[in-house]
Amino acid sequence: MKFMVADVFADPARERFPGTTGNRAGVVWLQESVTFPSDIYMARLAARYGYPETVFVLAGGPATYRLRYFTPVDEVDFCGHATLAAFELLRSLGVLDGFSAWAITKAGTVRVEWYGKEIFMEMVPSRTVRFFSSRESLDLYRAFGLEPSLRFTPEIICTGLSDILLAADSKEQLDTLEPHFEMISALSQLYGVVGFHVFYVPEMFRGKIYCRNFAPLYGIPEEAATGTSNASLAFYLFRHGYDVSHCVCIQGESMGKSSLVTVRYNGQSMCVGGLSLIINK
Numbered sequence: 001m002k003f004m005v006a007d008v009f010a011d012p013a014r015e016r017f018p019g020t021t022g023n024r025a026g027v028v029w030l031q032e033s034v035t036f037p038s039d040i041y042m043a044r045l046a047a048r049y050g051y052p053e054t055v056f057v058l059a060g061g062p063a064t065y066r067l068r069y070f071t072p073v074d075e076v077d078f079c080g081h082a083t084l085a086a087f088e089l090l091r092s093l094g095v096l097d098g099f100s101a102w103a104i105t106k107a108g109t110v111r112v113e114w115y116g117k118e119i120f121m122e123m124v125p126s127r128t129v130r131f132f133s134s135r136e137s138l139d140l141y142r143a144f145g146l147e148p149s150l151r152f153t154p155e156i157i158c159t160g161l162s163d164i165l166l167a168a169d170s171k172e173q174l175d176t177l178e179p180h181f182e183m184i185s186a187l188s189q190l191y192g193v194v195g196f197h198v199f200y201v202p203e204m205f206r207g208k209i210y211c212r213n214f215a216p217l218y219g220i221p222e223e224a225a226t227g228t229s230n231a232s233l234a235f236y237l238f239r240h241g242y243d244v245s246h247c248v249c250i251q252g253e254s255m256g257k258s259s260l261v262t263v264r265y266n267g268q269s270m271c272v273g274g275l276s277l278i279i280n281k
Contacts (some may be wrong), residue, residue, distance in 0.1 A: 080227015120273030145178030183258035224252030
């Protein structure tokens with residue numbers, strides 16, 4: 001068994017300053033195993049490491065690997081940044097020598113590819129899970145000390161994992177959120193989601209979106225960069241008439257870990273990726 005840590009969706013401008021950019025993930029490479037350890041063992045190990053997600057990786061065939069993901073408190077079906085961290089490690093160890101591979105997860109099978117220094121994955125299909133009434137929306141916004149958006153309505157979108165997408169109407173609103181974590185956890189449990197993805201889209205849209213992500217129900221008060229949530233956001237914005245064929249989601253600023261998640265969606269295929277930095281190996 002081999003363990004490593006990576007910062008995923010890092011800002012290239014901060015590449016030389018580990019810990020100041022990207023979302024950290026733990027990777028456990030089960031190089032000599034043919035089966036996963038027990039769920040209890042993996043959950044305890046992930047809790048001990050304490051990263052937003054820790055991924056356990058098994059070989060599953062030529063350029064194909066089986067992945068399972070654990071937060072500090074529970075297992076989740078999929079995690080974007082942990083997937084990219086896993087394959088960045090495999091390639092750095094020489095286990096992979098090509099430019100593409102496959103990840104088999106509980107949410108489906110995804111393809112991973114490298115383009116220069118950056119690594120991307122094709123996401124599982126996105127789908128709208130739920131809309132909210134005006135009364136329900138008030139409760140969602142109240143969890144962050146906000147009034148409902150005048151531009152967008154909240155929805156649950158699933159791209160491997162389900163999140164509530166919630167719009168702020170200004171960058172200042174987004175930066176000064178007042179998250180009530182007990183309420184966020186209760187609402188997440190009520191609606192069967194991992195958490196909330198709060199976003200701001202500038203009215204003069206030029207491909208940049210600002211985001212914050214909260215998943216306290218899974219032991220993650222706030223997360224610096226999230227692949228699945230931003231894929232869901234691109235799907236949402238595409239349905240609202242936005243060109244998201246190439247957009248950058250800026251996340252983690254409030255945590256002092258500004259991160260860049262690149263999303264490409266044309267209405268059919270969705271790719272998410274960015275720069276992954278190996279911290280130890």
